Amino acid sequence: MKHHINIVIIALRVILFAAAVMCFINLIKTYEFFFTTDIDKLYSYFDNHFTPIDAVTLNNRKLLSASHITNLKWVAIGFTLCYTALLMYGMSGIVRFYKCLLKIEKNQIFYHEQGAQFRKVGATVIIFAKVKYVLFCFAGILSYFDISQFFKQIPMLLSLYLIGKLILIMSYMAERGEFIKEENDLTV
Structure with a gap:
């Protein structure tokens, strides 16, 4: 059992490191976007996240994006800052x-507040999924009118x-386990 928990703990460390690196890269991109006047740099950033229509050339991208409504620079800055804040929120969970898991690894299987901690983690993951879906759909529409983001983000949202x-x-099971452990301790 400890072997499986150790694998999950190592995976969580890798995920935390990757998320921290992504936050750092997003903050650097935000700084670059704040001082850039090159619109092609913004479009290349959005090309990594969103899919433009195939027939779009560099000349008619302005017609496709919402840049005639909003300044694409501020959409990029807002997207990177919101995504960074969302990643930090996910990292907290x-x-x-x-x-x-560290407490469970140390054989503290049912401890006080374990159920509440699991419930907070579950809520964080669900909120992260929903906000990421909305953020990517909203930014995809503002950058390229990319309506396909509504469908492309569904697998990640559902998972x-x-x-x-x-x-x-698991939080419900932990709460029941805490209750049973307390009853067991009182009867002995």
Whole structure:
């Protein structure tokens, strides 16, 4: 059992490191976008996240994007800042889950507040999934009118949502375990 928990703990460490690197890169990109006047740099950034229509050339991208309504520079800055804040929020849930698993690894199977901690982790994962879906759909529409983001983000939304629900089920089991352990301690 400890071997499996150790694998999950290592995976959580890798995920935390990758998310921290992504936050750092996003903050650097935000700084670059703030001082850039090169619109092609913004479009190349959005090309990495969103899909323009195939027939679009560099000359008619302005017609496709919402840049005639908003300044694409501020959309890029807002997107990177919101995505960075969202990643940090997700990292807080991962850290909480990491701490719970460390206690379980030390044979503290049912401890006080374990159920509440799992519930907070599950809620964090579900909120992260929903906000990421909305953020990518909104930014995709503002950058390229990329309506396909509504469908492309669904697998990630559903997988994170189900993971969050499974963690909520674990919280219920942990709460029941805490209750049974307290009753057991009182009868002995």
